[in-house]
Amino acid sequence: MTTEKKLAEVVGLDVGTSRIVGAVKRGSEEAIVESQLNAFVSLPHTKLTGQSLVREGIPHRLSGDQIVVFGNESARMADLLGREIRRPMTRGILNSQEADSHHQIQEIIRTVLGENTSPDAKVCFSVPAPPLGGEDSLTYHEATLRQILEQLGFSDIRAVNEGVAVIYSELEESNFTGIGVSCGGGLCNVAVAYMSVPILTFSVAKGGDFIDSGAASVTGELINRVRLVKEESFHFNGHFSDKVQQALTVYYDDMIAAIVQGLRDSLGTTRSVPKFGRALPLVLSGGGVLPEGFRDRFEKALNSVNLPIEISEVRLARQPLEATARGALMAALSE
Ligand SMILES: Nc1ncnc2c1ncn2[C@@H]1O[C@H](COP(=O)(O)OP(=O)(O)OP(=O)(O)O)[C@@H](O)[C@H]1O
Ligand SMILES: [Mg+2]
Structure with a gap:
């Protein structure tokens, strides 16, 4: 006779401006990843x-x-109704302009995790780093997400920085030493870690939404429509006669430049540049890295500035849309 033992459940949750992604692992089974637009x-x-x-x-x-x-x-x-979608989050944190944002995020998390996830599950959710040069407090955002998860019945809850989660998910073979970048909808998050210890984290307040609204305003299209075009057909290195594609390239380059400069400035102002004793790999994740040619464009921009550390390689995450959730799952598992 076999005794049925309940499998321990662990949940990694990426609460993003654009999408909420859940990675659920039961016992030794493979993690199941689900996502919904936020x-x-x-x-x-x-x-x-x-x-x-x-x-x-x-x-x-x-x-x-x-x-x-x-x-x-x-x-x-x-899109069918010719309207903009409404968003519970903006620039990486809860949208204070949307009265119903808490309730809505809770519903989306419930949908992503499914009805079967046990309240005994360990949960780790992602939070952004403060934006460079910004004063935004993340305390309210983090505390509210905790509350939302508690209301869903969970009690074993912790948070992980988004860039660090990317390092957990993608840089195991370099012993969690390197740079994790997540190009999201609201923000780009960057983390540098040495043997899993975060040395530096920051965010840049330019992400997919910045690109979409910039391209929409110069072309007169709806933001949601520009986003759909970007996701379906945008790529680098084309010679565009199309105005939307051309505008997308301009705003994309602006975002890449802001990340690279942020990295240079933050490493430069860290009192003593960390002596890693080795070249660091850099991993690119998030929906923003998906257009063809993004990796090359980023590497070129990186090579054009003088970084105080050496980069061994620039590569894309295995599944750019899942890296944060999978990293949060790793963080929950390693507790
Ligand atoms: N196939 C695609 N090609 C280009 N861009 C894409 C594609 N799929 C998604 N994106 C863009 O990626 C962004 C969303 O990425 P992601 O899901 O990583 O963000 P997020 O984690 O929700 O946001 P944040 O981390 O900023 O809070 C959006 O701007 C979206 O338009
Ligand atoms: Mg994200």
Whole structure:
């Protein structure tokens, strides 16, 4: 007779401006990774719309006389209606302009983790580093996410810096020594670690949203539409006659330059430049690194500045959209 033992569950959660990603590991099984867009759109409530959403399995909830559609499908729905999507987070942290953001994030986390995740699970969630030159406090953001997770029933909760999570996920073979970069929707997060110990973390307040809104404003397109074009067809090194593609290149280059300069300045002002005694690998992750040619463009920009440390290689994360969640899972597992 075999006794059924409940498998211990561990959860890594990437609470991003653009997407919420959950990596759930049960016992020795492979981690299961799920994600949803961290966005919503509301529609007038009719019985027919409600039934259609249920039939298609699209996440939604009722709110007064409105149906709120959230997660992946909200973008297409907003595009069809010619509207912008609404976002519970902005620039890496909770959006104080959206009254319903806590509730909405909670619903999306619940959808991503599924009904079966046990409240006994250990949970580690990602938080950004403070922006360079900014005074934004992350205390409120982190404490509120903790509260949201507690309300979902979890009690074993901790936070991990996003750039450090990328290092945990991608740099095991260099003994967690190197540089992790996550190019997200709201921010780009950077961390430098030596044998898993964070030496330096910062964020740059330029991410995908900055690129989208910049390109939208110079072309007169809706932001959500520009984002869809960027995700479907943008790549570097094209000779574009298309105005949107050309504008995307300009704002992308601006973002890359800000990361590279941030790295140079932060390493430069660290009182003594860390003596790593070896060249460091740099890993690029996040949805922003997906366009073809991004790695080359980044490496070129990196080579054009004088860094006080040596870089051994610049490479893409194995699964750029999952690196933060998988790293948060590693952090939870290593506790
Ligand atoms: N295939 C793609 N090509 C280009 N860009 C993409 C692609 N897929 C996603 N993106 C962009 O990546 C960004 C989202 O990346 P990611 O999911 O890593 O962000 P996030 O973790 O939610 O945000 P943050 O870390 O800033 O809080 C968005 O700007 C999105 O438009
Ligand atoms: Mg992110």
